[in-house]
Every structure is written in structure tokens, then in C-alpha cells.
Amino acid sequence: MRTKFFRLSFVLIFVHMFSFGQSEDMVRINGARYIPLYGRDSTVVEVKDFDLDKYPVTNEQYMEFVRKFPEWQKSNAKKIFADGMYLRNWKNNFELNDGADLKSPVTYVSWFAAKAYCDCQGKRLPTMDEWEYAAMADETTKDARIKKSYNEKILSWYEAPRSNENQIGQNPKNYWGVYDLHGLVWEWTSDFNSVLLSGESRKDKDGDNNLFCGSASLGATDLMNYAAFMRYAFRGSIKANFAIKNLGFRCAKDIETP
């Protein structure tokens, strides 16, 4: 009887994990308070615990998605949701261009498309603060931003051509067990343009709040963090229907409390 009970509770726990917990493609990121380069208030930001995809979404996974949701197939996607560059490295709805790799991150996807993909998986896009939080880790530390090697590695990627054609998972995983946050492609976040465009961030400053010339440094917390400057600058330059060669995405998920 006693063993049976044990067994039952074991099964229950297992079922529970299966239905509410993280899937094996995701890892748990333990939240904390930190100061991003640009926050919505340029001060401390709190990130709650969340799950994040280990890898960026691949061409293969995205192809599976468009099979189920024809409205996102290359020939069907609406221009207002994905511009003319949408899936440009795909030959047609179900085939990649010669030389493109199924295991490479999917790029040339708009924010709308990325959001739809995550929604359909029961997930969502990570927020910018979540993404930056997970991405400030290197292989051994949660916050590696002060390390010279961390910054140099990221900067060298910014100068490396055609990295979007590499396969996922070839860069070492970081402290959380997440791969390729740096070194492969830029990634969409749910609120990618909030630093530049939200009403909130404007009210804090009397002058321009943008990323040009002097104003670029006004709101920043760490002037040496050139790598982060470039990420925020990139996010500021894009719109939700843009599909860009070096821009992919991955999904995140809230932790459900039963």
C-alpha cells in the first residue's frame, strides 16, 4: 500500500512536471534585479523567473510551423505583417535556398511572425529586459559584463560576416545553459523598440531620447559596453514588419504557478 502510494505520488509529480513545467528545449532562468544599459527607467529592473528556449528557432522548426499555419507561409504572409524580405532565403513555402541549412537559425522573419510562432507553441517572445538578463551571462558567471573577454567576443561577432548561415548550438552554452545568445544572429524581443519609442522613456528626459551622437550616452549606464549599445541601436532601427538577414528569435515562457 505504502509503495503504491509512493508510486502514485511519483506519477502525479511526473504528470505535473509534464503539464506545467519546462519542456526539455527550455531552461529555467532565475530572475533577479539588475541594471541594464538602457532600461525603461534606466535604473534597476526586476526580472522574474522564466523559461527560455535553449536555442534560437531553426529553419526546420519554422517550416513545421508554416505547415500547420499556412497564413505564415512565404507566399501567404501579409505585407503589413512581414515585409518583402520575409523568408528570403527560402526557395518556396517548404524549401530552403541551395546552401541554406535546416539547422541554421530562421531569419528574415518579422516580429509578427516570431510572435505568432511563439504563441502557437504556448510560449511568448522574451522581453528585452529578460533577453538582456540571460545574455549578460558568459559560460561561468551570471553577469559577465565587466569582463573584457565577454565584450570582445560579442564585438568580434558583430564584425564577422554571414554568421547567420552557421548551425545552432556551436557556441558554448552560457551559465544558464542557453546557446547562441551571442555569436549567431540578432533576436527579436517582445518590446524591442520600447527604449526608443515608449512614452514612458521619453518623459524621463528633457532632450532627445535616441541613440545618436551625444544623446546616445545620456541615458546609458555603462559607456564602455559598446556591444550592448549596438544591440539597442539595432533594435531601435527596426520595425515590427521588417524581415532581416541577421535577425532571428527564440521563445520564452512564464512559469506557471499551479
Next chain:
Amino acid sequence: MKSKLKFTVLIATVFLFSCFKEKKEKYTAAEDIPVSQEMIAELTAPPHVPKPVGKRKAKKLIVKMEILEAEGEISNGVRYVYWTFGGSVPGSFIRARVGDEIEFHLQNHPDNKLPHNIDLHAVNGPGGGAESSFVAPGHEKVFSFKVLAPGLYVYHCATAPVGMHIANGMYGLILIEPEGGLPPVDKEYYVMQGDFYTVGANGERGLQPFDMQKAVDEKADYVVFNGSVGALTGDGALTAKVGETVRIFMGNGGPGLVSSFHIIGEIFDKVTVEGGSLVNENVQTTLIPAGGAAMIEFKVDVPGSYVLVDHSIFRAFNKGALGLLNVTGDENEKIYSGELMDNIYLPEGPGIQRMPTTSEIKESDIPAKSFEEQMKFGKQIYGQTCIACHQAEGQGIPNAFPPLAKSDYLNADVDRAIEAVLFGLSGEITVNGEKYNSIMTAQMISQEEVANVMTYVYNSWGNNKTVVTPEMVKKVKEKRK
């Protein structure tokens, strides 16, 4: 008498007035100048410039500028990822006139990783166009502006981190000519200085990433004209004929350093100070601020090679800020006797000079394994160390620096030649029948490098094909001790 004068003035005024009316309307404000037609702007890569505007009317000028991030060679064997306006460093030259309405198309190539924008110093408006031109990869932004003031202006990328975008080569010049154009000259060239910061030291081979810390400290590894060491030497040298007037549109992209621009052996007849309306005359060295420019005009009187330098002179001889203007034509001994060279090369006066030996000489990272490698590495060292005086083809500079090409002096005695490289050489020597009385400094390069560069020299330009080994160099060095 007085009334007579008054009368004359009145007549003159009436005459002038009627004259104006007949010709055309004068606009007091540049913004009122109407534009007649559309025209696609001619863009050129350095050192060339587009055709002068001449007497053309103000137009709607369409400028299409493409941004390209691409790998190139900053010095022999040293690669660097440049970010460029139009595929060159400095970026494409834009030529317009006062009153033009410029419709600017900024196109960010889809292969690029980064967003960019453009801040043109010729624009009156917030950000100089930067705000309206911030463009993602694979997109094009269009904005337009009215050209109000004549002058030579810098443009550059102003996307965060601004310093890095400029340090990677994102700058160029836009010339705004006054109504009727600039006075015509015989030759016009486009030169721009820039400083580069690499993780490896100057000359370290391979692909060199940008070094953020060095850039912040303003410790440049390369200071160059037109984007790379040697861009204006050899085949890239500027040319002119005796008697011609040359105009150089000279800019400085920075990001960090101010240029003391000088041409060895030439006095600038006219310099438009900082690219504006003030004209200075008879200038030896003109200061060009980072993010500034100047128009420099001079007539060349005597044939020969004129060396463009940043007269912060170590930048010229050790970091690459060196270019050539080759002038051909008949000698004019009234102006230049042809006897001696400018002393500028020898700021510390006569005597054998040695570079300070603060640190040990680093052996070349990769020793040459074959003759081919010796030649390859030797050529790199030649390009860094010897080319300034002995020139690209070993031809030297008459009366100043003896030739290495087909040189009897060189071919006669290899140990003597090794000694000259190791310890320097001074006093009168005769090379190919010409007397030289000059000073060569001791070269602070490793034994391996001496062997490579001398092998290169001996196996080029008709010399006797001696192969110099590090052992031979060592022997000469020890003999002297």
C-alpha cells in the same frame, strides 16, 4: 565737384541696377534659390572627385549612398573589417552647389549586421540628417535638405557607438561649391586622414578586430590617408605635371586625432581654413581637426616626388600617414637646384640615429619557412619600414635617398648592406654613379626580419638574387660587437 561725383554714382547705380535686371535675379538667401531639374549626383571613390558644378543652376540632386560592411587590407598582410559609405574609405565624394536641394537615399545593404545613419555637416537641422536616416540592414531611408552654405564638409555615421562607427571608416566629404563654382584648377584630388585601432600592434598579420580600449585611449595603431597604409603610394600615388595647379580636398575623419597636414617640399599657395570661407596664403602645415576639412591649392614648379604627411611625424613614418604626389616635367633649377632634400626627415640633426630601445625587439611571430615566405614577409616589412625613403619600386628619391633597384652599391657587398640596415649609414656614398650624402637610421627590426626584407630587396628590381639568412645577419651583428 561733389555734385559731379554724386551724379556719377547715380549713373553707375542706375547702370548696375539695369544690368542686374537684365541678367538674373540675385538671391540674398540661399534658401530662396529655386531648383529647376532633377539630377542624379555623380559619386566618386577617393582619390577622385566628381566633375565641378561650374555654372549650372541649382537642382534637385539625388544622392544614392550604399553602406557596405566589408573586409579589406589595412596594411600588407593585415586585414580589417571596414564599414563604408559606398564601399571605400573615405566614403564617396559628393559634390553640390549652394541652393541645391539634396534628396539623400541612404541604403543599408542586406548583408550588413548593423543599423547605420549619416550626419552631414553641410546640413542645417537636428543631427545633420542622422535622425531621419537611421536605417536597418536591408532598408533605405530618404530625407532631403537645402544646401545653404558653401564649403567643404565632413559626413559620418552617427549611430551608437558613434566612435566605433567612425573608427571603422564611416566618414567622407561633401563639397558645396558657391554659385558659379570654384575657380578651375588643373588637378583635383580627394584625401582623408583617419586613425585605426586594432587588437594587434601595427603590422601584426591576420584579421585584426577593432580595439575599443585603444580607441578610448586614443592610442592609434594606424594613422592613414584614404583608409590604408600605402593607399597613396605606388600605383595609388597622386600625379601632376610641372606648372599645374593642384587642389586637394583634404578631410580628417578621426575619430581621435587632429592632423597637421603637410606636403614635404611644397608650400600651399591657398588654404581655405577649416573648409570655410577664410583663405590663408603661403601655408606650410595646416591643422585639420577631426571631423573637419580644408581645401588646399598649390602650383607645382619642380618635378619629383612630394610626400604627403601628418607632420606629427611618427604617424607618418611609423603608422602609415604617408602619401605621394609624383610630379613630372622639366627641371627648373632657378627654383630648385636639385642639390639637397628638405631636412624634415631628420628632425634630430645629423649623426646615426637609433630608435629608443625601451623594449626588446620582438621576433616576427611566424618565421619564414621557405624562400616564398621570406619574399612575402620581406615585402610586408619593406612596405612598413623602407618604402618611405626608398620608394615602392626601390627607385629612391633623387639626391636624397639612393635607389635599391639595380643598385651597384647594394649588389657589391651584402655584409655592408646588412650592416647598414642593422646599424645605420651616414656620409657620402656613390650609388649608380650618383653621390648621396644622407643619413639612414638603424632599423629596429629583428634579425629574421632583416633577412626577409633584404632577401626581398635582393630578389626584386633587377638585383643579384642574393638570399640573406638570419645567420648571415647574426654574423654581421656579432662582428660589430
